[in-house]
Amino acid sequence: MTFLAIDVGNTRLKWAMYDAAHPGATLLAHGAEFLEHIDQLAETGWAGLPAPDRMLGCVVAGDAVMRRVQQQIEQMAHWDVAAQWVVPSAGEAGVTNGYDHPTRLGADRWVAMIGARHQVLRQGRPRPLVVVMVGTAVTVDALDASGHFLGGLILPGHGIMLRALETGTAGLHVPTGEVTLFPTNTSDALTSGGTYAIAGAVERIYQHLDARCGEAPACIMAGGAGWKMAPSMTRPFELIDNLIFDGLLVIAGQRWRA
Numbered sequence: 001m002t003f004l005a006i007d008v009g010n011t012r013l014k015w016a017m018y019d020a021a022h023p024g025a026t027l028l029a030h031g032a033e034f035l036e037h038i039d040q041l042a043e044t045g046w047a048g049l050p051a052p053d054r055m056l057g058c059v060v061a062g063d064a065v066m067r068r069v070q071q072q073i074e075q076m077a078h079w080d081v082a083a084q085w086v087v088p089s090a091g092e093a094g095v096t097n098g099y100d101h102p103t104r105l106g107a108d109r110w111v112a113m114i115g116a117r118h119q120v121l122r123q124g125r126p127r128p129l130v131v132v133m134v135g136t137a138v139t140v141d142a143l144d145a146s147g148h149f150l151g152g153l154i155l156p157g158h159g160i161m162l163r164a165l166e167t168g169t170a171g172l173h174v175p176t177g178e179v180t181l182f183p184t185n186t187s188d189a190l191t192s193g194g195t196y197a198i199a200g201a202v203e204r205i206y207q208h209l210d211a212r213c214g215e216a217p218a219c220i221m222a223g224g225a226g227w228k229m230a231p232s233m234t235r236p237f238e239l240i241d242n243l244i245f246d247g248l249l250v251i252a253g254q255r256w257r258a
């Protein structure tokens, strides 16, 4: 059963076609498009793909963007698949949702937590877990050892931090710099400031979760800019590029496995 997984963030749409709709499926094809280019997906990235039997996605870029994606799916002549989008709930696939209003949680955060929780369980005993996603925004979410989502942080991503400083000041229009411990020029000061803001937020949630659970958490990181953070993290972590797709495969497996 071919399965199309779609992750629509605020910067890019990421898609992956699998040969089955459950964890362990083989990846057949994948791609990413900036949101400006998604109206050509049917003619470009998706042309020549096998027709998917099932589709499951998560979208945080708004209803208009979701409709544009659905139009591309409808435009695929030989496809006959209903678009289904994950809506965060009180509980799914072994994760329970501690958000005040569970449906207001970003669908990408929910799916990533489900993917990360299953990754931890595959590796052995249940542990508390920090899930970091470094995309347009950065999210840092905490689950206890039972798979309960306790809550998390939202902060600006690298790009938004830099743009905010550029537009809010007269003297901060400089090229990208390096991350250094004691920056001695404006470029390095900005790049290091953003990177350590994110690393510091992760460190704080890690400490909060360690204190709450009395056990060192696992940490899983994902997102288009996750690799930029790797050298600056203060705790052991695992970088999983396909975390959202892994989560979508877990959810699909539970919904559709006969």
Ligand SMILES: Nc1ncnc2c1ncn2[C@@H]1O[C@H](COP(=O)(O)OP(=O)(O)O)[C@@H](O)[C@H]1O
Pocket (backbone or CB within 6 Å): 008, 009, 010, 011, 012, 013, 134, 135, 136, 137, 157, 158, 159, 223, 224, 225
């Ligand atoms: N090759 C790349 N293409 C696009 N964005 C990239 C790339 N490498 C790093 N990035 C960074 O990743 C961010 C987008 O990551 P992504 O996970 O696609 O975000 P979102 O899920 O919010 O759309 C951008 O803000 C950019 O800073």
Ligand SMILES: CC(C)(COP(=O)(O)O)[C@@H](O)C(=O)NCCC(=O)O
Pocket (backbone or CB within 6 Å): 009, 010, 011, 060, 104, 105, 106, 107, 108, 109, 134, 135, 136, 137, 138, 139, 154
């Ligand atoms: C926090 C986010 C903007 C992150 O989006 P992204 O960086 O992946 O584009 C998204 O998860 C979102 O819109 N969340 C809804 C609000 C919430 O989670 O509380």
Ligand SMILES: [K+]
Pocket (backbone or CB within 6 Å): 007, 008, 009, 010, 108, 133, 135
């Ligand atoms: K995302």
